[in-house]
Amino acid sequence: xxxxxxxxxxxxxxxxxxxxxxxxxxxxxxxxxxxxxxxxxxxxxxxxxxxxxxxxxxxxxxxxxxxxxxxxxxxxxxxxxxxxxxxxxxxxxxxxxxxxxxxxxxxxxxxxxxxxxxxxxxxxxxxxxxxxxxxxxxxxxxxxxxxxxxxxxxxxxxxxxxxxxxxxxxxxxxxxxxxxxxxxxxxxxxxxxxxxxxxxxxxxxxxxxxxxxxxxxxxxxxxxxxxxxxxxxxxxxxxxxxxxxxxxxxxxxxxxxxxxxxxxxxxxxxxxxxxxxxxxxxxxxxxxxxxxxxxxxxxxxxxxxxxxxxxxxxxxxxxxxxxxxxxxxxxxxxxxxxxxxxxxxxxxxxxxxxxxxxxxxxxxxxxxxxxxxxxxxxxxxxxxxxxxxxxxxxxxxx
Amino acid sequence: xxxxxxxxxxxxxxxxxxxxxxxxxxxxxxxxxxxxxxxxxxxxxxxxxxxxxxxxxxxxxxxxxxxxxxxxxxxxxxxxxxxxxxxxxxxxxxxxxxxxxxxxxxxxxxxxxxxxxxxxxxxxxxxxxxxxxxxxxxxxxxxxxxxxxxxxxxxxxxxxxxxxxxxxxxxxxxxxxxxxxxxxxxxxxxxxxxxxxxxxxxxxxxxxxxxxxxxxxxxxxxxxxxxx
Numbered sequence: 001x002x003x004x005x006x007x008x009x010x011x012x013x014x015x016x017x018x019x020x021x022x023x024x025x026x027x028x029x030x031x032x033x034x035x036x037x038x039x040x041x042x043x044x045x046x047x048x049x050x051x052x053x054x055x056x057x058x059x060x061x062x063x064x065x066x067x068x069x070x071x072x073x074x075x076x077x078x079x080x081x082x083x084x085x086x087x088x089x090x091x092x093x094x095x096x097x098x099x100x101x102x103x104x105x106x107x108x109x110x111x112x113x114x115x116x117x118x119x120x121x122x123x124x125x126x127x128x129x130x131x132x133x134x135x136x137x138x139x140x141x142x143x144x145x146x147x148x149x150x151x152x153x154x155x156x157x158x159x160x161x162x163x164x165x166x167x168x169x170x171x172x173x174x175x176x177x178x179x180x181x182x183x184x185x186x187x188x189x190x191x192x193x194x195x196x197x198x199x200x201x202x203x204x205x206x207x208x209x210x211x212x213x214x215x216x217x218x219x220x221x222x223x224x225x226x227x228x229x230x231x232x233x234x235x236x237x238x239x240x241x242x243x244x245x246x247x248x249x250x251x252x253x254x255x256x257x258x259x260x261x262x263x264x265x266x267x268x269x270x271x272x273x274x275x276x277x278x279x280x281x282x283x284x285x286x287x288x289x290x291x292x293x294x295x296x297x298x299x300x301x302x303x304x305x306x307x308x309x310x311x312x313x314x315x316x317x318x319x320x321x322x323x324x325x326x327x328x329x330x331x332x333x334x335x336x337x338x339x340x341x342x343x344x345x346x347x348x349x350x351x352x353x354x355x356x357x358x359x360x361x362x363x364x365x366x367x368x369x370x371x372x373x374x375x376x377x378x379x380x381x382x383x384x385x386x387x388x389x390x391x392x393x394x395x396x397x398x
Numbered sequence: 399x400x401x402x403x404x405x406x407x408x409x410x411x412x413x414x415x416x417x418x419x420x421x422x423x424x425x426x427x428x429x430x431x432x433x434x435x436x437x438x439x440x441x442x443x444x445x446x447x448x449x450x451x452x453x454x455x456x457x458x459x460x461x462x463x464x465x466x467x468x469x470x471x472x473x474x475x476x477x478x479x480x481x482x483x484x485x486x487x488x489x490x491x492x493x494x495x496x497x498x499x500x501x502x503x504x505x506x507x508x509x510x511x512x513x514x515x516x517x518x519x520x521x522x523x524x525x526x527x528x529x530x531x532x533x534x535x536x537x538x539x540x541x542x543x544x545x546x547x548x549x550x551x552x553x554x555x556x557x558x559x560x561x562x563x564x565x566x567x568x569x570x571x572x573x574x575x576x577x578x579x580x581x582x583x584x585x586x587x588x589x590x591x592x593x594x595x596x597x598x599x600x601x602x603x604x605x606x607x608x609x610x611x612x613x614x615x616x617x618x619x620x621x622x623x624x625x626x
Contacts, residue, residue: 006464008476009509019506026494308490311451312551313479313507315472391451 008315020325023298024333031330034287034294038334038374039341041284042367046342047349048280049363052273054350057358059266066141066197068259069234073225073245076254084252085221090245091133094225097244099233104139105222106201107131109212113205114180115170127166129181130204130223131212139226140197147175147190154189155208158215161190163202179205181216197258198226287334288374295327295382302386303393310391320387327379328372335371339364399427400460401559401590402448407457409443409613417443419613420457425592427558430585432601433594435610442563444610445594449482449561450474462558479507483552487564489544491536497523497547498532504551515554522550526580542573549580553589560584560591566600578603 011019024031073094075086086105087093094103111129119125134151137144148154150161160179162172167188170179178185186207195201212218225245229237234257242250299306306319314322343359350357402425409418417440425431435441446452447459450466459466462481469477478484483504491500501519502512510518523532526546536544545565552560562581566574578600585591593604601607609617 006469006473006476006480008472009479009507011506011509012511015506015512018512022492022495304490305492308484308486309507310475311449311478311484312504313475315475315507317472318475318507392446 008313008318011318011321016321016325017329019322020329023302023322023326024329027298030294031333034290035330035334035337037287037290038284038331038371039287039338041280041282041287042335042338042371043341043345044280044283044338045277045370046339046359046363046367047345048273048276050342050346050357050359051349052269053358053360053363054346054355055269055353056266058353058355059262061356062196063259063262066259066262067228068257068263069228069231070140070197070258071227071229071234071238071241072198072256072258073227073241074254074256075223075246076252078249078252084246084249085219086223086225086245086253088220088222090222090225093244094227094241097227097229097237097240099229099237100227101229102135102139103225103227104133104135105225106133106136106206107209107212107218107221108223109207109216109218111181111205111216113170116178117180117183119180126169126203127162128204129160129212129216130201130206131209131218132161132206133209136206136226139228140195140201142195142197142201143193144190145193147188149190150206150208150211156210156214157208158184158211159187159189160205160207161192162188163192163204163206164194165202166205167191169203181205181207184215196262284370284374288331288378291327291331291334291375292378292382294330295323295379296385298326299323299382299386303389306386306389307391307393310389316387319389320383323383323386324376324379327382328375331371331375331378332368335368338371339367342367401425401427401429401462402592403458403460404447404454405458407447407454407459409440409447409452410455417613418447418454421613421615423608423615423618425559425590427590428585428588429606430581430591430604431593431606431608432604433592433608433610434596434598434601436596439610440613441594441596441610443613445561445563445592448559448592449484450477475507480555481558483555483557483560485545485548485552485560485562485565487567489536489548489568491544491547491551493536496533496535497528497539497550500536500547501550501554504554508555518554519550522554523547525553526550540573541569542576545569545573545577546580549577549584553584558590560589562591562593564595564597565593566595566597574600 075084078084091103091105094100107130109129109131113125113127113129134155137149172188175189177188179188213220238255241255242253246253309319346359347357404421404423407418407421410416433441433444447454448461450461453467464477498516498519501522502515505515505518520532523529526549528543528546531539531543566577569577581591595601607619608615
């Protein structure tokens with residue numbers, strides 16, 4: 001007879017996987033449904049991370065392109081609540097600050113804008129008028145979508161360039177049409193693309209400084225001064241900007257950095273991303289409960305199979321391993337499908353938005369890792385129950 | 399050589415049920431034994447003990463030379479994997495897999511690599527005369543063929559002991575006869591076989607009959623010989 005020492009054989013990794021897969025292959029519908037829960041959770045998380053990373057990458061490249069070195073100094077109200085006016089030479093004074101490379105300005109002009117004289121005067125079009133210096137466009141990295149800018153003679157003529165929203169509100173699609181400023185027709189010579197750094201300009205009709213003074217009764221005082229300086233000196237310039245623009249009354253000048261608003265938007269998106277990730281985690285958890293439930297039922301249904309395996313020599317450990325593997329395979333199935341789905345959703349949405357597609361590897365890895373952890377956790381209890389079944393169950397009638 | 403040896407083996411269950419009340423039994427190598435008795439006689443409990451699926455409450459059970467009561471659960475599993483083959487009344491085949499894979503499972507827990515498991519499974523299926531049904535699934539086999547697959551699975555590891563629990567219980571007469579013919583053939587080639595049955599006709603066809611009633615042996619057709 002054979003040797004006296006009995007040592008149970010270990011299954012090879014391939015056998016462990018094969019045995020784990022047998023149970024899944026026999027119950028395909030149930031496998032698909034319970035893997036679906038996991039897939040939804042993982043897909044949500046991967047897509048949320050991917051989309052938020054793609055949108056942030058897009059924002060970063062936009063900030064890169066637009067520059068974060070633009071500062072604005074805006075006229076506010078003084079201590080008595082009176083609107084203050086910036087001095088006419090504010091731009092020249094800002095240009096005198098050492099590191100400043102470029103300075104320009106816009107000014108609020110009190111003008112009523114209408115599409116034509118048929119529109120009653122009391123009905124505002126929701127478009128304001130601003131005087132703009134000819135170098136505004138380059139300072140803001142803004143571009144003209146149609147027509148041309150107020151350069152050369154345009155600065156002195158009774159013509160206007162509309163912001164993107166203003167053009168839409170007035171129903172102007174092509175340069176060459178006319179709008180009414182106060183009681184005078186003015187030709188639209190250009191329409192701007194959306195100005196990303198200073199979106200409030202999108203809702204304005206821009207007129208050259210000299211033209212505004214000559215035709216619209218503008219007093220020549222700028223309302224907002226824009227300047228750019230090298231990145232390293234932005235803080236230094238910021239410290240002296242208000243004082244330079246409005247010596248002796250710097251408290252009434254509001255200095256800001258337009259790129260901060262874009263960055264703040266990214267931070268706000270982060271909060272939303274956190275929320276969506278939380279939702280994904282809940283879906284994943286529910287998916288895990290689904291897997292655990294499937295496994296518990298599977299163990300109940302397969303008492304005979306378990307008994308048979310014990311009779312042909314499976315140890316308790318082998319039975320435990322079988323069911324944990326089965327649960328692991330089940331959730332890995334869902335996790336892989338979910339990760340692929342999430343990446344595909346990111347690709348589709350980011351491409352539709354014109355963003356660069358960013359699906360971070362850590363989100364895929366993290367998703368799969370979470371899946372495997374859930375698979376083990378969900379499978380552990382059913383597996384332990386299965387391993388505690390008495391081997392004699394195989395002998396009891398079917 | 400003794401394959402099964404029970405000495406004053408008892409088995410009691412909680413609630414005062416005494417399923418076995420002191421059984422002494424010896425089965426030598428190469429024997430073909432029928433264990434007969436009405437239901438409730440304790441023969442299933444005896445099968446659990448000699449199949450090492452359960453341990454005695456008192457007394458000793460030795461199978462293939464190992465004291466069952468002294469072995470841990472995992473060593474018992476190893477004992478079953480290498481020394482015992484089971485045949486059940488309801489076959490217990492895995493429905494989605496073909497005959498070869500079902501039979502190969504008989505070697506899964508004995509540490510035999512997959513290729514060898516499959517090649518030995520084919521040989522075992524030839525032995526039960528199912529060489530023409532290798533890639534058939536259980537649903538494509540008749541009852542008698544299913545039981546022959548189950549017998550091949552029990553045989554594939556060349557166990558010291560083949561335990562058959564009502565092997566013809568779920569079969570029609572003709573299929574049952576084929577299965578019993580196979581049992582006799584295996585016996586003729588030297589396999590030690592224990593058939594548990596309540597069918598007296600089947601029992602009568604086997605060389606040694608141990609009758610059970612109320613948890614004890616009432617007669618053993620060759621007890622004198624076996625004890626010597």
